Amino acid sequence: xLRFIPWADPLALAAYLxxxxxxxxxxxxxxxxxxxRLGDPTPRREGRLTLNPLAHLDPVGxxxxxxxxxxxxxxxxxxxxxxxxxxxxxLLVALAGPLANVVLAWMAKVxxxxxxxxxxxxxxxxxxxxxxxxxxxxxxxxxxxxxxNLIPVPPLDGSRILVGLLPARWAWRLAxxxxxxxxxxxxxxxxxxxxxxxxxVLMVLQLGVARF
Numbered sequence: 563x564l565r566f567i568p569w570a571d572p573l574a575l576a577a578y579l580x581x582x583x584x585x586x587x588x589x590x591x592x593x594x595x596x597x598x599r600l601g602d603p604t605p606r607r608e609g610r611l612t613l614n615p616l617a618h619l620d621p622v623g624x625x626x627x628x629x630x631x632x633x634x635x636x637x638x639x640x641x642x643x644x645x646x647x648x649x650x651x652x653l654l655v656a657l658a659g660p661l662a663n664v665v666l667a668w669m670a671k672v673x674x675x676x677x678x679x680x681x682x683x684x685x686x687x688x689x690x691x692x693x694x695x696x697x698x699x700x701x702x703x704x705x706x707x708x709x710x711n712l713i714p715v716p717p718l719d720g721s722r723i724l725v726g727l728l729p730a731r732w733a734w735r736l737a738x739x740x741x742x743x744x745x746x747x748x749x750x751x752x753x754x755x756x757x758x759x760x761x762x763v764l765m766v767l768q769l770g771v772a773r774f
Contacts, residue, residue, distance in 0.1 A: 574695055581699035582627065583615050585663055585707045586635045590618040592662035593638040596655045602644040610638050637717070649733070653726025656719040660708035667704035668771050670697045705771065709764040715750065716743030 591613050594605035605611050610618065620636045627633025645651025674697040678685045688694045714720040716739050725733040739746065750756040 573692060577692065577695040577699050578703075579628075580696055581703045584700060585666065585704045587613055587615045587618055588662050588666050588704075589659040589707060589711070590635050590638055592658040593640070593655055596658035597638065597640045597651075600645050600651045600654065602641050602651075604639050604641045604644070608639050610636075649726050652722055656722035656726070659719050660711045663704040663708035663711075664767060664771065667701045667708070667767075668774060670700040670704065671771055673697055674701070701771070705764060705767045709760050709767055710756075712763050713747075713750075713756065713759050715747050716740040718743075718747065 590610065594610040594612075597605050598611055618635050618638075620634055623634035623636075625633070640652070640655055642648040642652050674688070674694060677683075677688045677694065677697075683691070689698065711718050712720040712723070714724045714736075716722075716736075721736060721739070721743070725737050727733075728736065747756075750759070
């Protein structure tokens, strides 16, 4: 899904790896933090309530992301029976990951604008500096990760958010697709269909971040 991995530029590649590592780590930490705040001790017990990237990386998923631009992190274990309202709790936990990425993208945008308007360097020099490259990538990758996870296909966060919003009968039917979710997602990615779902969501997020 990520077509712009800068293999030919070592500095840009280092910025890319740092940005994607930050985005994935914050995403998974947000899931763990939300579940912990809602009363589920499972993420804390499993060592996932941390910003240490090693706690969240999946070796195979990370290698796939590096080689093909499509991968995954280790899912945060959550037990909805600890929540006062299981459906609402799972909705909030699912929403926490993409929301954290949107906030991180906004922070990267604000920091980049502050550097540009500081007057210490020209805007072009700021954008081409290691810090500028990292911040631009952090903004783009976090928005991409948020948009991708909002696709309503199991096991992505979008499907769990939708389960929490739909009437119980339809929510149950959507939840049953979890067994075939990875296959459905793989078909979407391989066929190119995911980009048509991803594009409007990404556009809305980009406009939202740019406005504030």
